[in-house]
Amino acid sequence: MINLLIDQWIPVQRKDGARDVISPLDLLSDSPENPVKSIATIRPDFDGAVLQFLIGLYQVLLSPEDTDEWKELLDSPPTVDSLQKRIDQIKPAFIPDGPDHRFMQDSSVRDTDVWEIQNLLIEINNTHFLKKGTIQHLCPKCAVLALLTLELNSPSGGRGHMTSLRGGGPLTTLVCVPDEQTTLWHTVLLNLISTDMFPSKGDLTVNQSVIKIIFPWLGILPNSEGGDVIVPKDMHPYHVYRNVPRRIFLNFEDTTSGNCDLCGEKSEVLLSKYWSRPNGIKYDSWTHPLTPYYIKTDKAGDLHLPVRGKEGGVTYANWIGIVMGSTEAGRIPASVVKTLPDRLYKDPEYPELKVNVFGYVTDNAKARAWQEGILPTIIVPNEFRAAFLNEVSRLVSTASDILFILISKIKDGYSRDARNMKGDFSEVRVSFWHQTESVFYEALEKLTASIPADSSRSDELHPMTDEVKKSWLFEMRNVTLSLFKERVTFPIYGEADPGLSAHAELALRGYLSNNNAKVCKSLGLPAPEKVSKQKVKK
Structure with a gap:
């Protein structure tokens, strides 16, 4: 078994350009001379999913109470030893190939409808990232990356196949610094939110009693077969980072060995199938800290809807809504961007903050394009x-x-x-x-x-x-x-x-x-x- 919290599985690039593979906890003891600069998987959508995975993980591990505590983390990272109690509490949630409760999977669909492994991949017109029919086997790392990416971004997949907590094709916006200054650790920390500024009004306490409502796959995952809807009060606020709208269980029982069709690496375990059923979790009324929203007014009142990617890419036409926000236009930046003035106003160590914007352009059940871009931030009194x-x-x-x-x-x-x-x-x-x-x-x-x-x-x-x-x-x-x-x-x-x-x-x-x-x-x-x-x- 592998554990996505403590084992090395994340491909990265270091300052000197060298490639490496790290565990999430390796960031706490990163080399100051040659730090990790960025995620370096084989696909940009995987990179974005891993970044969100790390941000969600450290939001739980660190959970800073206020801006002062958050700034202390920027200056002085904690040690693994100081976090060991919290690590031990959540470690069981990060096993993707265990006998039962698996990372972001629904054990109740085991031995039901069989799907080809290539269907885990969100493809763009079947040709953007790979050609149709070329993926028959995935190594465990690539299968986990595909699963994570699908759950966080899941577009409409037909009747009963639920979209992500943010709908299909949500935009993700992350605070970052210029390339020459950035490290992966700083990127993760810049996108944590102190509990006093977190968008959810629920109880943000993290202890053993709430682990199963942060990581619900440790218990019996809810579904929407009976029409049930999951709203923020039904889960811990930190569940927002790890939504599971698709009912999927990877088949680690019927495997083979060879080279992964996606990354090309040799593996003793290659997956070719998974089980899945419709009517996974149907989310409603959630606000994701990393996504901008717009206000739509109808008979029921004001609806806050996530901003989705549009054809044409990320341009300055999006700048006001994504970076500044506008009450008159009904545009609300992501919480992590919106709280910047209160967190880092005139901080000399971070004079040039930017917003990294990425996501799919979707149309109904199809992903039309992948887009990403950088927008500058300006903090105005x-x-x-x-x-x-x-x-x-x-x-x-x-x-x-x-x-x-x-x-x-x-x-x-x-x-x-x-x-x-x-x-x-x-x-x-x-x-x-x-x-x-x-x-x-x-x-x-x-x-x-x-x-x-x-x-x-x-x-x-x-x-x-x-x-x-x-x-x-x-x-x-x-x-x-x-x-x-x-x-x-x-x-x-x-x-x-x-x-x-x-x-x-x-x-x-x-x-x-x-x-x-x-x-x-x-x-x-x-x-x-x-x-x-x-x-x-x-």
Whole structure:
């Protein structure tokens, strides 16, 4: 038997680039000269799942009471000996191949419906990570990685196959520092939340009496065959890190030996089957500390729904909702991001915090894409937060309007009947957001600099913000016109009409002008002066 708490099974990369395999507890005695920098499995979705596994594990092991205790952990990691009592309490929950109670598995489905092992893998159009039919055997490590990833992210899988606690395809957001500074230990610690800031209002005490409601597979796992729903009061708040919506039991009885079809390593034990039944745990009303939410209002009131990945990747269009949040727009950052100002405001040791965003893009029961990206954080004093968010919202909203006009004018350059023109313009959207990213962040930096040092007199930003927005519009004009020309010069959507494209470009230039009243209003700039006909005649 292996134990995922004390045995070495996690592939990692160290500071010098060397690969290694560690146990979760090895992080407590990591080498300061050559520390572990990152998870290094063979798939990015596995990397993300292991990171969440480690964060959830250390949230239970350490459970800091307040910010001061949390900061002490950043400066001075505990020892294994100091945590031994807690380790012994939870160790039985981390055995994936035991006789009965197994890590994230439901023993009640043993000897029921048989599934091929490749179905544990969340695949994207069957070709993104691997080709269909190429996975027939998995080593125990890869099988556990696949199981963990599926349970944490499970998309809709048909009738009775439940989605994860955060729904299908949730975005995960983790606080991180720049690559040159980061270690895996710091990444884990930065994403722990002290009990006084934890989003759940339940009792966060961890002792022997609550182990089975943190790790419910140590007992009889609930299911939804009778329509039961599991809400936060039914489990310990820390169960949020290890939800088990799928009823799965790995078949360690009928195995073979050879090379794993996923990692390629030789193993004396290769799994080819698992058992599974529908109607696993159906979760409702949970708030995950690592996921941003948005508010949807209906007849029942306000619903807090997890933000899911969207086509086009992680861009600055997501920045406000993921990093800052907005009451007006109903956007709530993940608790681990939202609490940053209270935890690390103006901390000289962490001047450049970022948010690592990753997750699947799903559509019904299918994963369409895997996306990940890094967004910078800016901690704004509360008295200037509303004014700052207002200006940033203007930039993002105006950028969305410019993108709409860009696509419209590209169509006009090809056809007199642009409304009915067919074509996939998703690559224009992706290119636009990525090519204007540096323009946005440059403006963001300047807006941050416009926050007055003295907040006693006013809650308004410095008047220089108008110049920042004008400069932003100038740079946006250059990028947008370049994107337009590329797509009408080369026959991407057919043969462009020179006359139509020239007229469309002129209209686009007019829209992007400082004299466009609509753009000025959108940016909150003074209305342009109207030129009288008399002046024009002169």
